[in-house]
Amino acid sequence: MTRRIALTVLALVTVLLTLAVVPLGVLLEAREETSFRASAQADAQQVAAAAEETLSDHRSDTSMLQLLAAAGARGDCAVVYDSAARVVARTPCREATGDVPGLVAATLAHPRTSSERTGDRLTVATPVGDIQDVSGVTLLVRSVDPLNDRIWAVWGWLALIAVLGLLAGTFVSVRLARWVGSPLHAVDEAAQRLGExxxxxxxxxxxxxxxxxxxxxxxxxxxxxxxxxxxxxxxxxxxxxxxxxxxxxxxxxxxxxxxxxxxxxxxxxxxxxxxxxxxxxxxxxxxxxxxxxxxxxPTPVPVPVDAAVAERLAAWEPVAAERGVSLSAHGGQGQTVSLGAGDLEQVLDNLVANALDAVPEGGAVRIEAAATSGLAGQAAVELRVVDNGPGMTSRAQQSAFRRFGNPEAGGTGLGLAIVHRLVTANGGAARLEDTPGGGLTVVLDLPRRRPGHSRSGSRQQPPD
CATH class of the missing domain: 1.10.287 (Helix Hairpins)
Known part of the structure; x- marks a missing residue:
């Protein structure tokens, strides 16, 4: 349970962090790219404004050259074209790759500022002059490496925040799971010991x-x-x-x-x-x-089924021979059940005694044992005591496990009640079935010993 609680809380924290960090990272990345484009367009428009004084107003080109020099110092490439698409001034660097003449011609034909990202460079084209009187075009080419660096830095910080949040969530989930699960585990262990x-x-x-x-x-x-x-x-x-x-x-x-x-x-x-x-x-x-x-x-101890059955058969064989009844056993080899010390022997004694009393001369009593899933899918051994006697009516079977519940009993009427109490006290189950062809079959589901599960002890009895 502790692990399930921790994993559930951790999964919830992971989902929440993912839903928070990923959209935030996408939003910040788009914001950085928009800011980068706006900065490039603003620088290109400054150069275009200075170029307009030279191309339209025929003033000195000093301001334009200063801005071009500043752009070159920043690592940008800037080129000023006149209305005939001729180079007027430029920074000493390579122009942008792609269809530069086409971009210049498109800007002259449709005067508006546009930007185009090609590979690792961003190219911004800005018309020089008014829309009605375009005197040239300014191209600004800027490397997107600084943008990529900022984007990586944003994702890096977000990843660090996510990792720290995940670590904090792991710590909280483990502490929460232990806070809830450890007391429940202690109660479970106490209940198991009480049951033992x-x-x-x-x-x-x-x-x-x-x-x-x-x-x-x-x-x-x-x-x-x-x-x-x-x-x-x-x-x-x-x-x-x-x-x-x-x-x-x-x-x-x-x-x-x-x-x-x-x-x-x-x-x-x-x-x-x-x-x-x-x-x-x-x-x-x-x-x-x-x-x-x-x-x-009872305090469960491992009891080999075949050994217990063989021992009780040897003890009852003289009685069966005297009454002319066949007594046999089948199966159970290698099967071990977890019962109180002496309980299986007492159960077999009561069942064999009842069967011998019920079976006429020439009859048969057979003990069968086989592994089964038992109740609620738990590992169990099914033990069957089969006789071909007169059997028992359905009404008598319904009350046979109660004290004096069987009105057809020839003895004290307590044998099956003792069997039922011993079996259920050990976590098993008992039921009655009709034997095919006539007779009664007592079916016991006994808890099988789990691998590596061995406890020693015996049932505490009151003093006589």
Missing amino acids: GALEVRAQAGQGPQEVRRLAATFNTMAARTEALVHGHRTVLADVSHQLRTPLAALRLRLDLLAGDVDGDALQELAGAQEEIARLSRLVDGLLAVARAESTV
């Missing part, structure tokens, strides 16, 4: 424009409230964990002791009670797992 789990991070709220300061202050307020909520949630989780697990464990132990002293119908009732206690324990563990996924912010 550093709940204590805060942004500097005393720099930049007033709007950026308000943004930083609002971010700090949000971060403080988030930190308070997360820490409070963790405290509640710790209390719930101890308050529920301890009496459940004690109750299970007492039921186990009672089971050794009874038989018959009482033993069956105790066995049923033990199963309900075990189910309640699993339900509590599931609720705590969902709450942890919601209240904690």
Whole structure:
């Protein structure tokens, strides 16, 4: 952003300088040329006035010769012609190139002062005498080198002013860009660190424009409230964990002791009670797992997809073999995702467990992984857990990621909720699809690890 602001301001300054300097330079150049022509015509008319005293009034030519000498001293060439186009007097220099006789004849025929630029010289023709009684013509030839020098000097000064203005504009644009962009960059970095789990991070709220300061202050307020909520949630989780697990464990132990002293119908009732206690324990563990996924912010670490999938397949293979279900994996070689430590393993455990519970004997569960663009065009790995079980109705799919949202679930109904919380907490996405031919496919878009982006750390969990 800093670079864009600087380049935008610099481009605006450049355009303004161009629009100001170029027309001004053209105007000054035209003004210098007009002034140069007027000066040459004035000098030629002075010589013509002195020549008129000699040619028309037949006075002494002293004044005319003095003006011719002065013109020669300035580097000009001046020639006085009579009405017959004969040379009366001249300075000792070469006349102008071009059609001089034609210019003289045209001036005698149509008495008026005219100027003509040929190469590096300006020729001015001025009639001598009145328009009704022209007694001759005066030619003044002047080099345009002084004019060119002045024009170059004008453009040089304008170029220097433009360069200084551009340098000043560059300095102002860079300072402005840093003044606006640096605080925004600091807020962006703080937001990234907050998203990675550093709940204590805060942004500097005393720099930049007033709007950026308000943004930083609002971010700090949000971060403080988030930190308070997360820490409070963790405290509640710790209390719930101890308050529920301890009496459940004690109750299970007492039921186990009672089971050794009874038989018959009482033993069956105790066995049923033990199963309900075990189910309640699993339900509590599931609720705590969902709450942890919601209240904690993972610190991403690089996780090789193929290694994690192979490890979980090896762990679940005995269960699948016992139930007569085929368990396989395809793809994912060389793909690395950026997730919290242990999150991918927990996600795979829940998905494979759900699939094995749903697939009948002789069915199949397959895990597929492939690189994809993911959400908003970001690099991602698409992980698919495909089964050919009974599937799930569209209504059940819409609520499957909520706690106890699936009325068709045979277990606690928390497995997909845990998966959804873990995936979304890591910046991914989860959805359900029907498997072609029957069954359910869980599709996960997991953020791919960026090249050169490696951070170590783990998800902070509340104490149990």
